[in-house]
Amino acid sequence: MKLAMRITLCFLGFAQFAWGQTDGNSKMTSAEATAPELSANSYAVLGATPEQDALVRAQIRIMQPEVLPLRILFVPHWKYIEAARIFHLHVPTGYTSALFTHLASRSIFVDSDRYMGEEWLGYRMAHELGHLSSNNTKEEDAEKAAREYRKRLKQARIKAR
Ligand SMILES: [Zn+2]
Numbered sequence: 507m508k509l510a511m512r513i514t515l516c517f518l519g520f521a522q523f524a525w526g527q528t529d530g531n532s533k534m535t536s537a538e539a540t541a542p543e544l545s546a547n548s549y550a551v552l553g554a555t556p557e558q559d560a561l562v563r564a565q566i567r568i569m570q571p572e573v574l575p576l577r578i579l580f581v582p583h584w585k586y587i588e589a590a591r592i593f594h595l596h597v598p599t600g601y602t603s604a605l606f607t608h609l610a611s612r613s614i615f616v617d618s619d620r621y622m623g624e625e626w627l628g629y630r631m632a633h634e635l636g637h638l639s640s641n642n643t644k645e646e647d648a649e650k651a652a653r654e655y656r657k658r659l660k661q662a663r664i665k666a667r
Contacts, residue, residue: 576612632652636649
């Protein structure tokens with residue numbers, strides 16, 4: 507319990523840090539988002555390697571989601587599990603997801619211990635961005651948006667060849 511508390515505080519610390527960085531306009535879709543507004547193109551990537559940071563930003567630029575995350579957190583597996591628990595996320599036993607989105611804070615968590623490279627990340631990130639765009643937790647809605655994002659990723663890969 508104590509551990510969980512500390513992690514919560516840790517995430518809050520991250521959040522304040524990120525929110526303190528920039529100001530400007532943004533499309534705030536969640537009524538619960540009471541933080542100062544960020545500029546539409548500004549979001550924080552935390553805990554990633556420089557390669558992962560560059561990659562995830564490039565992928566999101568290509569996917570052009572209607573709603574950007576406020577922060578993307580790459581965390582080790584134990585922390586990922588803790589974060590899911592703190593946010594009362596229902597993660598079925600044996601569920602293979604290594605990313606989840608907390609809609610109210612527009613935070614996307616990535617289990618960095620299960621990170622498997624560019625295509626792996628792009629495919630799953632598309633789904634999480636789908637949750638943000640549809641602003642709900644329904645998997646079908648997220649997938650519907652994700653299909654379009656994946657198409658854009660694929661086209662960009664073809665062009666790059
Ligand atoms: Zn989902």
